[in-house]
Amino acid sequence: MSPDSTSNAKPISLTHYLIDEQRAGRVNADLRLLIEVVARACKTIAVAVGKGALGGVLGDAGTGNVQGEAQKKLDVIANDVLLEANAWGGHLAGLASEEMEHSQPIPDVYPRGNYLLLFDPLDGSSNIDVNVSVGTIFSVLHCPDGVNTPEDQHYLQAGTTQVAAGYCIYGPSTMMVLTVGNGTHAFTLDREHGSFILTQRGMMVPQETQEFAINMSNRRHWDAPMQHYVDDLLAGKDGVRGKDFNMRWIASMVADVHRILTRGGIFIYPWDRKDPSKPGKLRLMYEANPMSFLVEQAGGAATDGRTRIMDIAPSGLHQRVPVFLGSKKEVEEATRYHLKHDRG
Ligand SMILES: O=P(O)(O)OC[C@H]1O[C@](O)(COP(=O)(O)O)[C@@H](O)[C@@H]1O
Numbered sequence: 656m657s658p659d660s661t662s663n664a665k666p667i668s669l670t671h672y673l674i675d676e677q678r679a680g681r682v683n684a685d686l687r688l689l690i691e692v693v694a695r696a697c698k699t700i701a702v703a704v705g706k707g708a709l710g711g712v713l714g715d716a717g718t719g720n721v722q723g724e725a726q727k728k729l730d731v732i733a734n735d736v737l738l739e740a741n742a743w744g745g746h747l748a749g750l751a752s753e754e755m756e757h758s759q760p761i762p763d764v765y766p767r768g769n770y771l772l773l774f775d776p777l778d779g780s781s782n783i784d785v786n787v788s789v790g791t792i793f794s795v796l797h798c799p800d801g802v803n804t805p806e807d808q809h810y811l812q813a814g815t816t817q818v819a820a821g822y823c824i825y826g827p828s829t830m831m832v833l834t835v836g837n838g839t840h841a842f843t844l845d846r847e848h849g850s851f852i853l854t855q856r857g858m859m860v861p862q863e864t865q866e867f868a869i870n871m872s873n874r875r876h877w878d879a880p881m882q883h884y885v886d887d888l889l890a891g892k893d894g895v896r897g898k899d900f901n902m903r904w905i906a907s908m909v910a911d912v913h914r915i916l917t918r919g920g921i922f923i924y925p926w927d928r929k930d931p932s933k934p935g936k937l938r939l940m941y942e943a944n945p946m947s948f949l950v951e952q953a954g955g956a957a958t959d960g961r962t963r964i965m966d967i968a969p970s971g972l973h974q975r976v977p978v979f980l981g982s983k984k985e986v987e988e989a990t991r992y993h994l995k996h997d998r999g
């Protein structure tokens with residue numbers, strides 16, 4: 656991929672981009688350095704992922720996480736890399752991970768900053784052993800004023816309060832996609848020089864789409880408006896939508912969202928009856944909020960089928976939520992089916 660097409664001069668590195676944002680007053684030095692620490696950790700994870708079967712990193716760890724899900728070795732490795740890198744950074748007050756039951760304040764022996772970092776260290780774990788793209792997702796919040804040792808409750812802030820969010824995709828190339836609230840931008844890892852280079856400034860999700868991403872095997876477990884909506888997509892030109900739709904499902908949210916940020920589409924993981932006690936599969940704080948921030952900054956939309964995701968007031972660190980995100984008009988259409996059903 657060619658470097659940022661808006662520039663004929665030298666390639667713009669992530670560091671350079673962040674310094675420009677700092678000069679413009681949109682990030683401060685602490686946030687800039689925090690993002691650089693996360694990017695460095697992602698490079699380490701990319702190396703581990705890239706070793707695959709040769710590095711002994713594939714397969715199950717033999718442990719379960721707080722959510723009762725079996726952990727892969729790479730889930731544990733990626734979590735450890737992010738924890739270690741950020742404990743030293745000096746820009747955080749604490750961090751929380753999908754893989755840990757509770758948040759962790761930065762130990763007293765290290766310098767503490769004013770931000771909270773939340774992450775899904777390895778997203779798409781079921782794809783690791785079959786050599787399909789996986790990723791890391793992260794979200795940055797302010798530590799509330801006057802809180803020196805943050806606890807879980809201090810992370811329960813709506814997505815609208817995020818100061819930065821991003822993901823790193825470990826695919827044919829490694830890319831970091833980032834927002835600090837001023838557009839969504841993609842950086843590709845130059846493996847020879849070890850730096851992330853700006854390759855797409857201002858990603859824009861097309862408003863309309865003919866592509867949807869969903870795990871269709873759950874169809875019989877969905878509720879009525881969801882079945883109705885997808886039936887209408889499948890009816891294509893012959894149905895009320897009047898156009899044919901294509902379907903893609905990678906089962907790595909990072910990879911599916913990356914495709915949508917690149918060429919449009921709608922990503923859906925709805926509530927289903929398989930485990931009615933869970934309001935969804937994906938996690939609000941580690942997956943839905945950061946991805947919603949990135950997609951909205953790229954002109955797209957994100958709802959839980961009824962409400963804007965970033966407006967949801969979180970009630971738990973590991974809270975789950977239905978997710979509909981991507982091309983704005985299609986997300987609005989899917990949301991309309993649910994609201995119409997609610998009105999009766
Ligand atoms: O296997 P399913 O039910 O289709 O679920 C796939 C979804 O689950 C996830 O893998 C959940 O993420 P984790 O791998 O971080 O648990 C998403 O990346 C993906 O969209």
Ligand SMILES: [Mg+2]
Nearest residue numbers: 775778779942
């Ligand atoms: Mg995930």
Ligand SMILES: [Mg+2]
Nearest residue numbers: 775776777778
């Ligand atoms: Mg994960």
